[in-house]
Amino acid sequence: MESQKNVHLQSHSQSAKTDDFLSTMGFSEAKIKVSEKAETLKIEVSFFEWASLIAQGHAAFQFLWNGIQFNIFEMLEKNGSMSIEEIQKESALEDGPVKMLMTSLTCLQFVNLDENEKYQNTSLTKKYFVRSSSANLIDVLGWQRYIVYPGVEDAEASLRANKNLGLEKFPGTSPHLYQRIAPDDHLRPVFQKAMSSLSSSSHQVLLESIDLQGCHHLVDAGGGQGTNVIALGQRFPNVEQLTVFDQPDICKMAAKNILDKGLQSRIQTHPGDLFDTDFPKTMDSVLLSHMLTIWSEQNNIKLLKKAYEALPSGGKLFIFNMAVDDDQRGPFSSALGSLYFQCVATGEGRLYTQKEFVHMIEAAGFQMVKTEKLPQAHYLWTAVKV
Numbered sequence: 214m215e216s217q218k219n220v221h222l223q224s225h226s227q228s229a230k231t232d233d234f235l236s237t238m239g240f241s242e243a244k245i246k247v248s249e250k251a252e253t254l255k256i257e258v259s260f261f262e263w264a265s266l267i268a269q270g271h272a273a274f275q276f277l278w279n280g281i282q283f284n285i286f287e288m289l290e291k292n293g294s295m296s297i298e299e300i301q302k303e304s305a306l307e308d309g310p311v312k313m314l315m316t317s318l319t320c321l322q323f324v325n326l327d328e329n330e331k332y333q334n335t336s337l338t339k340k341y342f343v344r345s346s347s348a349n350l351i352d353v354l355g356w357q358r359y360i361v362y363p364g365v366e367d368a369e370a371s372l373r374a375n376k377n378l379g380l381e382k383f384p385g386t387s388p389h390l391y392q393r394i395a396p397d398d399h400l401r402p403v404f405q406k407a408m409s410s411l412s413s414s415s416h417q418v419l420l421e422s423i424d425l426q427g428c429h430h431l432v433d434a435g436g437g438q439g440t441n442v443i444a445l446g447q448r449f450p451n452v453e454q455l456t457v458f459d460q461p462d463i464c465k466m467a468a469k470n471i472l473d474k475g476l477q478s479r480i481q482t483h484p485g486d487l488f489d490t491d492f493p494k495t496m497d498s499v500l501l502s503h504m505l506t507i508w509s510e511q512n513n514i515k516l517l518k519k520a521y522e523a524l525p526s527g528g529k530l531f532i533f534n535m536a537v538d539d540d541q542r543g544p545f546s547s548a549l550g551s552l553y554f555q556c557v558a559t560g561e562g563r564l565y566t567q568k569e570f571v572h573m574i575e576a577a578g579f580q581m582v583k584t585e586k587l588p589q590a591h592y593l594w595t596a597v598k599v
């Protein structure tokens with residue numbers, strides 16, 4: 214009987230969904246077999262365990278986050294293997310907290326406990342939760358901790374009112390999160406570092422897929438602190454000019470990063486509001502990376518039309534984003550990501566399906582050139598102004 218209640222997620226696409234979901238939750242449960250080479254999970258759990266995983270996702274997140282806050286993964290990285298007493302001494306946590314933290318991190322498979330009662334990092338923890346690893350997702354967790362969790366606490370009210378009522382948690386008067394946190398010296402870097410980390414972990418596929426042939430001046434609209442544009446500038450030396458178009462406080466961060474890389478002769482910033490400020494005059498191609506989930510379809514089309522008007526004939530549009538599959542069965546990372554846009558960011562955006570992206574691009578007047586499905590739930594849509 215028990216096996217009938219089990220949740221089987223065995224096929225390739227389904228296990229990929231589980232992987233996305235679990236990574237969203239920051240959760241990996243004892244019966245989950247981790248194939249560390251492929252970084253996929255095969256899961257067979259009872260429905261009760263599956264429901265527990267969802268119901269206590271907040272606890273799983275807090276244990277993972279506090280593994281980072283109390284330097285557990287860093288100290289295991291430094292020492293290789295540690296007993297509970299050694300961890301307790303180094304973390305300065307008391308008996309109860311250190312034991313529950315280590316038990317939970319072991320159960321969640323972020324650390325191993327060996328037959329000598331010593332803890333070690335798993336290879337995935339080394340990759341994703343140790344600061345010295347270039348693939349680490351620590352800053353993404355910081356965004357969840359300081360912005361997403363507080364903002365979605367009363368999701369019911371935001372869904373009922375069709376507004377981002379979670380924004381009340383952040384001081385200011387702007388109806389959008391981005392403008393509220395721009396002057397905040399704690400939350401601005403929390404947010405920008407998370408976006409930068411997300412982009413760094415996904416933009417390799419963008420660099421491999423984007424066709425910048427014939428592009429002389431690419432504008433990264435909502436380019437944040439310049440992570441994508443710097444990588445594009447380095448990868449494509451033939452593109453003469455690249456520009457980050459973002460809010461003034463964010464452009465200052467981008468300008469510093471561009472200067473640090475010595476790319477200021479080719480990469481500039483263009484401070485302003487995407488909806489109100491003109492695009493740079495010489496722009497012949499525009500990238501919107503992780504942008505069209507922020508606004509409603511109507512406002513996305515408005516922004517795309519503005520880009521269309523500003524581009525010369527033959528000008529290219531690139532949209533790089535996560536999307537929901539057209540059958541709406543996943544991936545989890547995209548489907549679940551919508552709540553943040555509804556409750557916190559703007560109260561109007563969501564993760565659209567692949568088809569919806571194409572609809573918005575065409576509704577703005579562009580002609581589709583190519584849709585590419587990329588890893589990590591991403592797509593790259595290329596369109597042209599004819």
Ligand SMILES: C[S@@+](CC[C@H](N)C(=O)[O-])C[C@H]1O[C@@H](n2cnc3c(N)ncnc32)[C@H](O)[C@@H]1O
Nearest residue numbers: 391408412435436437459460463486487502503
């Ligand atoms: C989700 S982040 C995306 C950052 C970057 N494109 C990436 O892929 O990592 C959204 C960016 O859009 C900017 N932004 C949001 N609304 C804006 C507006 N109305 N005008 C200019 N920039 C805006 C934010 O400041 C932020 O840097």
